[in-house]
Structure formats: structure tokens, C-alpha cells
Amino acid sequence: MTSMISVQGLSVHFGALRAVDNIDLEIPKNQVRGLLGPNGAGKTTLVRVLATLLEPTSGTVTVGGHSVERHPNSVRSMIGLAGQYAAVDDLLTGRENLEIVGRLYQLPKTEARKRADEALERLSLTDAADRLVRTYSGGMRRRLDLGASLVGRPEVLILDEPTTGLDPRTRLELWAFLRDLVTEGATVLLTTQYMDEADELADRITVIDTGHVIADGTADELKARVGGDLVTASPKRRADLARVAELLTDIGSGAVRVDENQLTVSVPVDARVDALVRTAQRLDEAGIELSDLGVQRPSLDDVFLAITGKVGSDTTAPTETKRHRGRR
């Protein structure tokens, strides 16, 4: 298995701040890797190194076997970068934006035009192709930005928080386009602070915080670290809570948790369906009325909370991006 992206012992320091501190990361060809972390975790710094925008303080970083330091132009012709700040030109039309990027990928004029048209078509921007970008909505700008990253037909796609700041509906819409892209066999590095986004799009997830890798695995593996599935029952009457807890004790594989405020009783289980059926039968036989009963997988939010002690989408953390980008 050869790595498309190989990061060994990477550190990036800005003065006293260790934005990235001795990170190792291997991403095989055709894998979609989610890089998950809160603001200030070092995601953007890592992306900037991979995109040849920032030199490592120390460590070795290669993309497709090319060193980002020694052969940046070879790296640049392999990658497509789409960023959270959507670097598209307001005063140009969508098509002009993409054509110019195509020309800068060293494509001949006709090819640049053809690729621009293709990208516009794929991202459903054909109707808006000849409008100035300043008339675009936020979602359209992100799509155009994605389109710009596709013009060079990159083998490696770097998506830096592609949906940050979008409203939920626009995010879902963008996910549909992203899902298409990531299933097409490119190697993708996707940074995000949204657990559901990583869960939805990535094959494998690396969790980073304060410049370190703190966990790595598939979404299922990470969830397994928090514990298995959870059967949760909510009795209608508060008086039944204790009785429900007692009945669930020998169904679970761990301790029963009672939440007095939410009126729920939950217990970790191994065989989710079997456990759910037995719980339902037992509570029914005991004549306890329920308002809800279900089995849940822990979310990546739970995972993040369990590993770092912080909530994933914490937006109050200081951002390292402000320090070296100037904006956003």
C-alpha cells in the first residue's frame, strides 16, 4: 500500500505557538480521509503545508511521492484545493474564474474552456456561468470554489472545511456534490469540525487537537472506543424510572445510566437488535408505559467528547487561522 499523502514528524511553529506538533499521517491512494478537530487544532496549518503554501518547521511531507519543499510545482500539479474562504473572484463570471484557473494549470485555451464547462455542469452552475460571482449565493460560491479545484483533474483533492459557515440546507446540498466527488477515486483530505460531515463522507478519520493526532480509525472504530450501542428507554411516568433501570440491568453489557432530568434510562449493549427486542418485551410484560424506546450508536460528538473532554464544534477556542491568514 503506497501512500498518496505522507506526513512524517511534521511540526509547524509560529513563534511560541506549535500549530502542528510532530504529526504523522499516511493516506493511501483513493482514500477519503477526514481530518477532524476543533478550531485551532492545526487542521488549516496542515492543509497549508500540503498545498505548498507554508513550509514545515520540521518533518517530511510528500504528495504523490513529491516533496512539498523540494518539488512544490510537481505537488501543485497533482492537487486541487478548495478552501473555507472560497477564493473565487467576485468581479469575474463563474466561467471566467474557472477558465483562468485552467490556464494557470497550464492547459491550452480550448481545453481550459472545456474543463470549465464540465465543472460548471457537474456543480449545477451552468445557468449561472456567465453571471458575475458577486451575484452568487454562499452555496454557489462554495460550489464554484470546488469547481476551481477540479479544473486541473487533480489526483489529490484537499477540501478545507468545505461547508463551514453554510446554513444546514446548503450544507446538505453541498454534501451531495462532495459525495459524488469522493466516490470517484481521487485521494481526498477533508478537514471539518463537523462530526456528521466526517461520518458522512470519510473512509477513515484522524482526530487532531492542539497540533497532535489524538485518535485515528474508521468512524465505527472511533465510536467503539466510546463504548458500543446504547439502548435508551423513556418511561412516561417518573415513578417508573427505578423499575425500568432494574429491568434493564441484565440486558446490558455495562452499567445502567439513569437521567432524571430527561427521564431516560440507557444501557450499553452488544447485540443491538436482540437487546432492543428483549427490552421491549420485558417492559411491556411489566406494564410500563414508554414515551420512547430506541437504540443508538454513539455520535462522533460523543467520541470527541470522550477523547478530548471538549465538544467538537467548539467555536470559542482561539483560532490559529487568524494568526497567519489575516482573515477568517
Place this chain on the structure above:
Amino acid sequence: MTRTLTDEHGSSTASPQRTGSIGLFNDAVAMTRRNLLRLFRTPQVIVFSTIQPVIFVLLFNFVFGGAIDFAPGVTYIDYLVPGILVQTSLFASGNTAIGLTDDLQKGAIDRFRSLPMRHSAVLIGRTNADALRAALTMTIITIVGFLVGFRTDHYLGLLIGVLLAIAFAYAFNWVFAGFALYVKSPEAAQAGAFLPVFPLVFAASTFAPVDQMPGWLQPFAQHQPVSVTVDAIRALTRGEPAATKVLQSLTYTAAIIVVAVPIATRKFKRS
């Protein structure tokens, strides 16, 4: 989904940088085009950057026109137009700083830097587009000059003079490109760009003869690049011998380019 992002034959994946000057030329053309497109879609910027020197032409002509002593037969407007052309070239160069810092802040420069292009083309495209813009402004000023009484019998001389001013503007575009890369913010660029411009433009033969200035200022005022270029254009429009002054102006222009281009380029590559 059967399509792949990567072309199976490998042929249409973006080729690693084209070799030599063809790649650079291609990139510089693309970047110049981009900046010109942006420019022409903000006509208010063109209008304002043209109105300002036109106001200078009118104001200086009517306010100082009678007050300044000249050799007999030389009207103030004939004296003024060459000065305004050079003043415009310097004031217009400040736009290079503003445009470049704006691109830096909006992330456009990051995108360009992640592309397999010649990165110096970003600066070349910017300075080219701004030089073309200065050319447009200078043409309008010359026309306004004619409307308020500017006369010359030496149209070829005038043309050469305008080209001299454009070359001068181009050199200063690079100075301000370098300046922009150091200050980084559009606000700082806007505020800082004019500081060195004012003494250069006013302690010069731009609007008034140098020999009426205080003695200590005269050596600087006489020999600094703005005066030399203004004097060269004046000589050209009057049909006086101009070769020496033209050569001096071109030497200044070339020297500024030789110093400013590597500084700006190196700063761009490192930041």
C-alpha cells in the same frame, strides 16, 4: 459513478509546469487579463482615478496659471501637462499596492500559489494591468489638456513623452507591489503608499520651476526621477533637444525596475 477525477491515460492531468518563458508568458497573460477584467467591472474606480488628475489639471492651471513666471511664449498649461502625466503615473501606482493587498486578504493569492504556475506572473499580471490603466488615464488627461488650451507642434514627441511616463509608472508599480507585500493590509497600503509620493511629486519640476524653490531643496528637486522625467517630456513636447533627459529618465526607470522586481518577487515567494 464510473468517471474518475484522474484521466486514465494520464495525458490530460495538468502537466507539470511548462518549461521556460512560454509558461511564464501564458501565466502573465492570464493574470493580466484577470486584473483588467476586474478593473473594467469597477468603472467607478477608473472614473475616480481619472477625475482626480483632471481636477489637478484644471485647478493648477487656473490657480497658478497666472502666478508663476515663465519664459516668454510658454503658457502654464503647456508647462503643466507633462507634470500631470508623471504625477498621475505615481499616484496610479498606489493602486498596485491596494489591489495586491486586497487579493492577499481575500485568499486569491493563496489559490494562485497552490497552482502549478509561475508565481512571479501574479506580480507581472498586476503591474501590467495597472500600467495599462495608467495609460488610459494619461490619454484622458492629454485630451483634457488639449481642451483647456494645451498646444504642441510635436505630436511624436508627445507620444514618446507619454510612453516615458507609462514606463515610469510601470517601474513604480513594482515598488508598490513590494511595499504591498510588506504591509499586507489594504488600509495600510492606502495610507502608506502616498507618503513617499508627495515629496517626489511636489519637490520637483512637476508644477513649478525648481529655481524658485529654496536653495537647499534645489539639488534634490532638480535631479530626482520625477523632475528628470517631467523635464524630458517637456523638452519632447516643445521640440527642444531631449535625448539626454530621455536617457536619464530611462536610466532611472530601469534602475528602479532592476531593484524593485527582485525585492518584490523574493518577498512574494517567501510570504
